[in-house]
Amino acid sequence: MDEKNWLLAHPSIRVGVGVAFPPFMWTEHENSQWAFKGMVSDYVNLLAQRLGIDMNIVYDIPFNQALDRGKKREIDFFPCLSKTPGRSDFLLFTKPYLSYPLVILTREDAPILGSVSDLKGKRFAVVKHLVVYSKLQNDYPGLELDYIYTKKVEENLDVVSLGQADACIINLAAASYYIQRKGLTNLKVAAPVNWEGVQLSMGVRKDWPVFKAIIDKAMATVSQEEKDRISQRWIRVEMDTGVNIDLIWRWGLGIGTATFVLFSFFFFWNRKLAREIEKTETAQKALKESERHLSTLIGNLPGMAYRCLNDQDWTMLYLSDGCEPLTGYAPSELVLNTSTAYNDLILEEDRPMVWNAVQQAVDNHRPFTVEYRIKDKSGSEKWVWEKGVAIQESDTGNLVLEGFINDISDRRRVENDLRKSESLLRRVFEILPIGLWFADKTGKLIKGNTAGIDIWGAEPHVGPEEYGVFKARRLPSMEEIAPDDWALAHTIRHGITVRDELLEIEAFDGSKKTILNSTAPVLDDDGNLDAAVVVNLDITDRIRAERDARQSEARLNALINAIPDLIWLKDPDGIYLSCNPTFELFFGALESDIIGKTDYDFVDAQLADFFRDHDQKAIEAGQPSANEEWLTFRANGYHGLFETVKIPMHDIDGNLIGVLGVARDITKRHKDQKEKIQLERRLKQSQKMESIGTLAGGIAHDFNNILSSIIGFSEIALKNVDQGSELEDDLMEIHHAGKRAAELVKQILIFARKSGDELGPIKIQPIATEALSLLRSTIPSNISIVETLNSTLTLTGNETQIHQIFMNLCTNASQAMEMDGGTLKVSVTDQIIGPDTPGDHSGLPPGQYVKIEISDTGSGIPENEIESIFEPYFTTKEVGEGTGLGLATVHGIVEQYAGRIWVTSSDAQGTRFTILLPAKPSSQTETPPSNDGIPVGNESILLIDDEAAITKMTSRFLSRLGYRSVQVNRSAEALTLFERQPDQFDLVIMDMTMPGITGDKLAARFLEIKPDLPIILCTGFSKILTKEDAMELGISAYIEKPIDNLALSRT
Structure with missing residues (x-):
C-alpha cells in the first residue's frame, strides 16, 4: 500500500503523551477540557496539517500506562520519547528531532x-x-x-x-x-x-512501518525557521x-561557571566594548547586539538581578525588570535609593542576619546565599532567596555586590506546611492509643510510638534475625511463634498484609497481654516494598471484660434455660430474636427456626393478633404489662392457662429495642386452687361426716344399752311363758325387733369406726347380703336390685373394707339412675383364672378368685373421664353430693388385696364395674355356735354398768344359770367394793363407757389388785379401746352390745 492510500485508510491516529515534560510537552485541564501544550504539541499540529489526518491525544493516563497500551496497540503514536531497547520491541523510532543536556x-x-x-x-x-x-x-x-x-x-x-x-x-x-x-x-x-546527548524521537507502532516513513519525510520538510519559531515560542514562554x-x-x-561568569562579566564587557566602539563602527554594533542579548537574558530571568554597593542601605546601582514584580517598586525607585533603600524593604528582625551573612562571605572571598523576608510596596510580606558575590571594580577599585534575588514565598509556605504536617503526624503518632511500629524494607524495626513501647515494655531496634526477642503465642491454639513466623517477617518476605492476628504476648517486663497484631507493607509507586508498619492493639482488658461478660451471659443463659417458664424476646415489629428451651418445647421448634419469624408462623391468626395487641399495650405503657391467657399450642395441642408478663426493652439511650416476654403455665396452679376450694369443701363435709360418725357412735352406745335391756329381758320373759301362747308370740316379735335394731346400729357403727384394717378369713357373700339389705332402705323405689350371690370361697380381708366396696359402687350406681330409675345388678361368683382363661387378666397369677360385678342402666361415664375416675377427689357430682373419694377408696382396697378392677361404660348400656379378688381358702371349717349346752356355774360375779336396767337384766340371767352376782352402777363405788373384798369375786363383767372411771382404767386397777381376775369388757361403741387394746391390758373377753345372753354365757 502506498503512503497516500495508507493515510486515507488511517485518518485518525491515537497519540500517547501521558507525561509532564516541559517545555517539550505537557497536558493541562483548562475550562473543563484537556489541552496539549509545549514544543511537541506544535510539531504534532504541524504534522496533522501537512498529512491531513486527525491526531487524537489520549489524555489523563500516566506515561507508563501509555506505554503499556502501546504494547497492546491501543496507542499508535508517541510524539516525544527516547529510544531504548525495551521500547524498540514494540515501537519504530523516527530520526531524533530534539535534544537536551x-x-x-x-x-x-x-x-x-x-x-x-x-x-x-x-x-x-x-x-x-x-x-x-x-x-x-x-x-x-x-x-x-x-x-x-x-x-x-x-x-x-x-x-x-x-x-x-x-x-x-x-x-x-x-x-x-x-x-x-x-x-x-x-x-x-x-x-x-x-x-x-539524549535524543528525542517520535515512536510509531511496530506494525506501521509505512507511517514511520511518512513521519520522517514530513519532519524533513520542517524548515529551520519553523523549528526556531517553535523553540523561541515555548522557551520564551517558559x-x-x-x-x-x-x-x-x-x-x-x-x-x-560559564553562565555565572557571563553575568558577572556583563558590565566589564560592556565597558570594554564601549572603549572599542570609539575605534570602529563594527565594534559598536557588536556592543549593541551583546547588550540586546544580555538584556533579553536578564529580562527573562524570574526574580531580580542586581548590582549594589556593600553598604548598610544596599544602595542599588542596577536592577533588572524583575524588580517590580518582586518588590512592587520600579527599578528607578530603588536605584541610588531614589524613593527608598532596598534595606528598608528587609524586615527589621532579619536585617542583622542578612548583613552578617553577606559580610562573612565577602571576608572569606566566596559567594553568599541567604533567605530572608521583605515587605513589598503593597505591604505584603514575602520570603526571598538571594545569591550573590562581591566584585572589585578594576577601574574604580570599589567593592560592589552582584547577584540575583527570587521570590520563594510559595516554597517556604510549602515547607512550612510540610513541617506542620510532619509535626502533626509525629504528635498523632505518639498520642495514638494503639501501638505503632515502623520497619525499613529489610524488616528492621526503626521506630515505635509510646503506646507500642508501653505494650512491649521496650523499644528494640532489631531485624528479622533477632525477632526471637519477642515472645508470643497465637490464640486460641497457644502455638508459640518462631522468629521467622512473625507476621512482620511474612510481610517483608512476601509483601502481604496480615490483619488482626490474636496473640498472647510476654512483654519484656514479664507481664502477659492479649493483643491484635496487624502488619502491612508500604509500597512505592511501582509496587515495590519500601517499608512496613506494625499495629498492636492491646485488648487485654477487653478480652477480660468479654470473658467476664461471656461467663455472666453463660450464667444468665443457664439460669434462663433452667427456668420452666417460657421466655422470649421480640423486636418492635414482633420478630423473634431469642427464646429459651421451654419456649422451644411449647412451640415445637428450635430457637434457630424461631428467630426471624413472628407469632403468625406458630399460632392461628386470632391468637397471634392477641399476642401482638398485648405487645403493643406494653410498648405504649412503657412499663411491664401482665395478664392471664388461655392458650392452645399448635405443636402439641396443649391447652393451658398462662400468666404472661410483657416488658418493653430499651437501649442505654432510651430507644425501644424490643419486648421481653415471660409466660408461666399456671394451669396446675389454677386447677390446684380449684381443688383446694373443693378440698376445703370436702374437709368441711368430712368434718360433718366425722361429727355425724361421732354422734352415731354416741347414739349407738345408748341404743345398744337400750337394746341390751329389750333383747335381754325378752329372752328372760320367753323362758317364763307357755310355748305357743300369744304372749310368747308377742315376746318373740319384741326379741326379733330388738335383733333387727341391733343390726341397724351395727351398720351405723361401720361409718363411725376409724379403723377396720384387721385382715382375716372372710366370706364376701354375707357382707354383700348385709350391704344390699342396708341399701334397700336408702335407694329410690324406682330402682330395682337384682342379686346373684353364689360365692363359697374365702379370702383374707377386712369386712369393713369389703362392705365399703359394695356400698360405694352400689351408691354410685343408684345415683346414676335416680332420675329415670333402672336396674342395679350385683353378682358375687367364684372364678378360676388360668393361662387359657378368656379376657384381659394380665398381671394376675393363676388361681381361684372371687368375682364381683356391679352394673347399672344409667347414663354412663364419658370416655374422657374414665381414666380419671379412680383419682382421689375426682367427681362429676355437684358440690355437696360427693367427696370424690369413693372410687379411689375402692381402687385402693382392690390393689391392697392384689386384685384387679375394670370399668366399662356407654350411654346405651350404663356402667359395669368388675373386680377380681384372690381367694385364700380357710384350712379349718368354721362351726356355727349351738344353742345347746348353755354352761352353768356358781361363781360370784361383779356386774358394773351405769345403766341399772342392764345390770338388773344380766343379774337375773346369770342367776338362772346358777351364778351369784353383785350389781354396781357407779365405777367409783365398784372400785371401793373390790378394794375391800377382792377375793369375794371370781369374775367381773363391766361396761367400757361409764362416767368417772372408764372401763379400761377400772379394769387396770382391778388387775393390779388381783392379777388373775377374769374380766369381760362390754361396749356399745368405743373409739378409745379396741379389742386388741383390751387383750393387751389383760382383759379376758371383749363383747359388743347389745349383749347376747347366750354368747355371754359361753364367754
Whole structure:
C-alpha cells in the first residue's frame, strides 16, 4: 500500500503523551477540557496539517500506562520519547528531532559532586519507566543506589528539596521550569552528566512501518525557521514564567561557571566594548547586539538581578525588570535609593542576619546565599532567596555586590506546611492509643510510638534475625511463634498484609497481654516494598471484660434455660430474636427456626393478633404489662392457662429495642386452687361426716344399752311363758325387733369406726347380703336390685373394707339412675383364672378368685373421664353430693388385696364395674355356735354398768344359770367394793363407757389388785379401746352390745 492510500485508510491516529515534560510537552485541564501544550504539541499540529489526518491525544493516563497500551496497540503514536531497547520491541523510532543536556541536582548544602560516579550509595530519585533509570541500571551497576521511586519528573525535585533523596538527574530546561514554578531555590546543579546527548524521537507502532516513513519525510520538510519559531515560542514562554537564573549559575559553576561568569562579566564587557566602539563602527554594533542579548537574558530571568554597593542601605546601582514584580517598586525607585533603600524593604528582625551573612562571605572571598523576608510596596510580606558575590571594580577599585534575588514565598509556605504536617503526624503518632511500629524494607524495626513501647515494655531496634526477642503465642491454639513466623517477617518476605492476628504476648517486663497484631507493607509507586508498619492493639482488658461478660451471659443463659417458664424476646415489629428451651418445647421448634419469624408462623391468626395487641399495650405503657391467657399450642395441642408478663426493652439511650416476654403455665396452679376450694369443701363435709360418725357412735352406745335391756329381758320373759301362747308370740316379735335394731346400729357403727384394717378369713357373700339389705332402705323405689350371690370361697380381708366396696359402687350406681330409675345388678361368683382363661387378666397369677360385678342402666361415664375416675377427689357430682373419694377408696382396697378392677361404660348400656379378688381358702371349717349346752356355774360375779336396767337384766340371767352376782352402777363405788373384798369375786363383767372411771382404767386397777381376775369388757361403741387394746391390758373377753345372753354365757 502506498503512503497516500495508507493515510486515507488511517485518518485518525491515537497519540500517547501521558507525561509532564516541559517545555517539550505537557497536558493541562483548562475550562473543563484537556489541552496539549509545549514544543511537541506544535510539531504534532504541524504534522496533522501537512498529512491531513486527525491526531487524537489520549489524555489523563500516566506515561507508563501509555506505554503499556502501546504494547497492546491501543496507542499508535508517541510524539516525544527516547529510544531504548525495551521500547524498540514494540515501537519504530523516527530520526531524533530534539535534544537536551542533563545535570545532577542536589540540595544547596550537599557536598560537591564531580560526576555520576560520585553518586555511589546515595538516595537517588528517579521515575522508573524513564530513560535515566534504565541508563543507570545498565551502565552503572556498581553505584549501589538507594532508589526513591516517583511517578513524575517534578516529584524528583520535590523529594531532593525536602531531603528525602540526595540527588536526581534531569534535563536543564525542565529543572528550570519546576524550580521556578515550585520555588525550590534550595537546589543546585552539582555536576553535568557527561552522557551522549539524549535524543528525542517520535515512536510509531511496530506494525506501521509505512507511517514511520511518512513521519520522517514530513519532519524533513520542517524548515529551520519553523523549528526556531517553535523553540523561541515555548522557551520564551517558559522563561517568562520561571527559568531560574540560580540554576543557570549552579550549572555554570558545575561546568566552569560559564553562565555565572557571563553575568558577572556583563558590565566589564560592556565597558570594554564601549572603549572599542570609539575605534570602529563594527565594534559598536557588536556592543549593541551583546547588550540586546544580555538584556533579553536578564529580562527573562524570574526574580531580580542586581548590582549594589556593600553598604548598610544596599544602595542599588542596577536592577533588572524583575524588580517590580518582586518588590512592587520600579527599578528607578530603588536605584541610588531614589524613593527608598532596598534595606528598608528587609524586615527589621532579619536585617542583622542578612548583613552578617553577606559580610562573612565577602571576608572569606566566596559567594553568599541567604533567605530572608521583605515587605513589598503593597505591604505584603514575602520570603526571598538571594545569591550573590562581591566584585572589585578594576577601574574604580570599589567593592560592589552582584547577584540575583527570587521570590520563594510559595516554597517556604510549602515547607512550612510540610513541617506542620510532619509535626502533626509525629504528635498523632505518639498520642495514638494503639501501638505503632515502623520497619525499613529489610524488616528492621526503626521506630515505635509510646503506646507500642508501653505494650512491649521496650523499644528494640532489631531485624528479622533477632525477632526471637519477642515472645508470643497465637490464640486460641497457644502455638508459640518462631522468629521467622512473625507476621512482620511474612510481610517483608512476601509483601502481604496480615490483619488482626490474636496473640498472647510476654512483654519484656514479664507481664502477659492479649493483643491484635496487624502488619502491612508500604509500597512505592511501582509496587515495590519500601517499608512496613506494625499495629498492636492491646485488648487485654477487653478480652477480660468479654470473658467476664461471656461467663455472666453463660450464667444468665443457664439460669434462663433452667427456668420452666417460657421466655422470649421480640423486636418492635414482633420478630423473634431469642427464646429459651421451654419456649422451644411449647412451640415445637428450635430457637434457630424461631428467630426471624413472628407469632403468625406458630399460632392461628386470632391468637397471634392477641399476642401482638398485648405487645403493643406494653410498648405504649412503657412499663411491664401482665395478664392471664388461655392458650392452645399448635405443636402439641396443649391447652393451658398462662400468666404472661410483657416488658418493653430499651437501649442505654432510651430507644425501644424490643419486648421481653415471660409466660408461666399456671394451669396446675389454677386447677390446684380449684381443688383446694373443693378440698376445703370436702374437709368441711368430712368434718360433718366425722361429727355425724361421732354422734352415731354416741347414739349407738345408748341404743345398744337400750337394746341390751329389750333383747335381754325378752329372752328372760320367753323362758317364763307357755310355748305357743300369744304372749310368747308377742315376746318373740319384741326379741326379733330388738335383733333387727341391733343390726341397724351395727351398720351405723361401720361409718363411725376409724379403723377396720384387721385382715382375716372372710366370706364376701354375707357382707354383700348385709350391704344390699342396708341399701334397700336408702335407694329410690324406682330402682330395682337384682342379686346373684353364689360365692363359697374365702379370702383374707377386712369386712369393713369389703362392705365399703359394695356400698360405694352400689351408691354410685343408684345415683346414676335416680332420675329415670333402672336396674342395679350385683353378682358375687367364684372364678378360676388360668393361662387359657378368656379376657384381659394380665398381671394376675393363676388361681381361684372371687368375682364381683356391679352394673347399672344409667347414663354412663364419658370416655374422657374414665381414666380419671379412680383419682382421689375426682367427681362429676355437684358440690355437696360427693367427696370424690369413693372410687379411689375402692381402687385402693382392690390393689391392697392384689386384685384387679375394670370399668366399662356407654350411654346405651350404663356402667359395669368388675373386680377380681384372690381367694385364700380357710384350712379349718368354721362351726356355727349351738344353742345347746348353755354352761352353768356358781361363781360370784361383779356386774358394773351405769345403766341399772342392764345390770338388773344380766343379774337375773346369770342367776338362772346358777351364778351369784353383785350389781354396781357407779365405777367409783365398784372400785371401793373390790378394794375391800377382792377375793369375794371370781369374775367381773363391766361396761367400757361409764362416767368417772372408764372401763379400761377400772379394769387396770382391778388387775393390779388381783392379777388373775377374769374380766369381760362390754361396749356399745368405743373409739378409745379396741379389742386388741383390751387383750393387751389383760382383759379376758371383749363383747359388743347389745349383749347376747347366750354368747355371754359361753364367754
